[in-house]
Amino acid sequence: MNTLNEGENSVLVSIAMCTYNGEVFLDQQIQSILDQSHTNLELVIVDDCSKDGTFELLQSWHTKHPSKFKIFRNEKNLGYNKNFEKAISLCSGDFIAISDQDDIWLPTKIEKLIKSFTKDNIVLSHCASIHLLGNKLKSKSGVLRWERHFSGNNTSSLFLFNQVQGHNMMFRKTLVRYILPLPDDVYYDWWIAIVATCYGCVSSVPEYLVQHRLHRNNAYFQKGKKSKKEDRLYLLNTLKAFSGIRQMEPTARLFLAELIQQISASVNTFNHKFDFKLFKFIHKNRWVIFGHKKRFFPEWSLLKASFKYSKP
The missing domain is CATH 3.90.550.10 (Spore Coat Polysaccharide Biosynthesis Protein SpsA; Chain A)
Structure with a gap:
């Protein structure tokens, strides 16, 4: 009602x-x-x-x-x-x-x-x-x-x-x-x-x-400034919490599972170097992840955003 x-x-x-x-x-x-x-x-x-x-x-x-x-x-x-x-x-x-x-x-x-x-x-x-x-x-x-x-x-x-x-x-x-x-x-x-x-x-x-x-x-x-590894670990734990929501639409749940897998691998192999695998995944899904951005040159902006999430 x-x-x-x-x-x-x-x-x-x-x-x-x-x-x-x-x-x-x-x-x-x-x-x-x-x-x-x-x-x-x-x-x-x-x-x-x-x-x-x-x-x-x-x-x-x-x-x-x-x-x-x-x-x-x-x-x-x-x-x-x-x-x-x-x-x-x-x-x-x-x-x-x-x-x-x-x-x-x-x-x-x-x-x-x-x-x-x-x-x-x-x-x-x-x-x-x-x-x-x-x-x-x-x-x-x-x-x-x-x-x-x-x-x-x-x-x-x-x-x-x-x-x-x-x-x-x-x-x-x-x-x-x-x-x-x-x-x-x-x-x-x-x-x-x-x-x-x-x-x-x-x-x-x-x-x-x-x-x-x-x-x-x-x-x-x-909030305090966290290291990149701490940021990714917090993000990983947050995404895992989201995965417990029962009513999530199947497509979103599948994307979430893939994102958790990518962030988890990034945390486990973190070595203070650029994470190319994470960059590749984020950039592939850039329009989903960064669709909120409003820029004159969107592809360049989304490339920079993907890079930002993947750098050490």
């Missing part, structure tokens, strides 16, 4: 937010959510044992808007993925949107995402974001300049490069049973995007509706 048939404004949207030492920018993000043109919202916020004044701020917001806020505090630190798993599981809305603690949402973000669920088989929708560095928007960072915004259910095109980011997405609550539990060592938004393509379709709203803040204390900068 398409919930939207009952009227867009009546649809309850849950916002799943995880906080950790986020007091500096938290007020701006929460206010931008409360300023949404779609007003039927609940904010489900789980604090992961913050050591600053984050939880006290959340309590203050709850006091001002008790009907809008559900706040929780973990007894022990769960980490990024498991905290989002808990937040998602506590949501009661027909749709669930993910929120970082330090971004700024444009007022029509929720409204436009909801309107994109035009068919019952659309289980997830996402918009685009633009980087906010300090208090300045970096217009050249806008992904729509360089990429085709993903839509549809071609799972294979997300195996190496995920365009569907957590702070941009909204999904139906019916998808939760297939999303959870979140794998420990796979980026939660990558996992959700892959699952969505296996159990339905993804819709695209190719507009900048989020100002995604970059600063030294957020996850973007805390």
